[in-house]
Amino acid sequence: xxxxxxxxxxxxxxxxxxxxxxxxxxxxxxxxxxxxxxxxxxxxxxxxxxxxxxxxxxxxxxxxxxxxxxxxxxxxxxxxxxxxxxxxxxxxxxxxxxxxxxxxxxxxxxxxxxxxxxxxxxxxxxxxxxxxxxxxxxxxxxxxxxxxxxxxxxxxxxxxxxxxxxxxxxxxxxxxxxxxxxxxxxxxxxxxxxxxxxxxxxxxxxxxxxxxxx
Numbered sequence: 385x386x387x388x389x390x391x392x393x394x395x396x397x398x399x400x401x402x403x404x405x406x407x408x409x410x411x412x413x414x415x416x417x418x419x420x421x422x423x424x425x426x427x428x429x430x431x432x433x434x435x436x437x438x439x440x441x442x443x444x445x446x447x448x449x450x451x452x453x454x455x456x457x458x459x460x461x462x463x464x465x466x467x468x469x470x471x472x473x474x475x476x477x478x479x480x481x482x483x484x485x486x487x488x489x490x491x492x493x494x495x496x497x498x499x500x501x502x503x504x505x506x507x508x509x510x511x512x513x514x515x516x517x518x519x520x521x522x523x524x525x526x527x528x529x530x531x532x533x534x535x536x537x538x539x540x541x542x543x544x545x546x547x548x549x550x551x552x553x554x555x556x557x558x559x560x561x562x563x564x565x566x567x568x569x570x571x572x573x574x575x576x577x578x579x580x581x582x583x584x585x586x587x588x589x590x591x592x593x594x595x596x597x598x
Contacts, residue, residue, distance in 0.1 A: 408446045410436050415457045416464070420502040423512050424454055451517050454509075458520070461505040462527045469531065473538040480541035481548075481589065488585045492578040495569070500576040507566040532558040539592075549593035561588055 414436045418427050429450055433440050447453040472487040495502065506527050513521050536558035542548040568584035 407438060407442075411438065411443070411446060411453070412456060412460045415453060416461050416505060417502070419457060419461075419505045419508060422508075424509060425512060425515055429453075454516070454520070455523065457505065458509065458523055458527065462530065465504075465506075466530065466534070469534045473534055479547070480538050480545055481592075483541075484535070484538055485585070485589075488581060491569075492581050495572055495581075496578060500573050500578075503569045503573050504566060507569060510566070511570075528562055532562055535561050546595060549595055552593045557592065564588060 411432065414432050415427075418432060418435070429440060429443060433443060443453075447456065468490070469487065472490060473483050475483050475486070478486065506524055509516065509520065510524050510528075513524060532555070536554045539548060539552070539554045539557055543550055543552065543554070548554075564584050564587075565581075568580045571580035572578060
């Protein structure tokens with residue numbers, strides 16, 4: 385899918401750069417929230433702008449097109465989510481596998497707080513990737529690879545602690561974690577329950593080559 389030609393910028397941007405930055409950040413926050421709830425194709429600019437009270441004509445001072453906005457949302461969500469992962473997975477006051485469990489618990493609480501109406505922005509875009517600009521595919525895969533690397537590093541810590549077998553394929557395990565996790569998030573939204581997240585994580589931990597199980 386080719387990226388549509390950028391629309392001309394309209395309206396008058398704020399003269400104060402602090403206001404300009406704040407407005408841009410507000411648009412990104414609103415866009416991220418909406419894209420955790422619905423598809424990119426179904427998300428109209430009018431819906432986002434109405435939510436934050438910004439004129440449509442001003443939108444193009446911040447983003448050249450809806451597609452450019454989508455790229456910014458992917459980057460912003462990745463930064464937000466990597467920060468969340470680092471908060472839990474780099475907590476060296478806990479054993480490595482417990483860190484992964486705390487990430488899962490935090491995700492369960494977050495989904496419950498929003499009534500299971502919100503999922504993963506990156507996972508949602510992945511579902512509709514064939515309808516998105518062609519470059520979105522590579523960006524989504526790169527983001528997942530970054531998340532996988534963080535989980536692999538956490539599992540490596542578990543190896544060092546003597547919990548996971550030294551011959552375990554950590555790259556494959558971390559990839560399996562995210563493949564299963566994204567499916568569990570979709571199912572949790574479907575049934576409006578954290579049970580799929582709990583079942584997935586229990587299965588993932590049970591399937592690890594743990595030294596205590598050998």
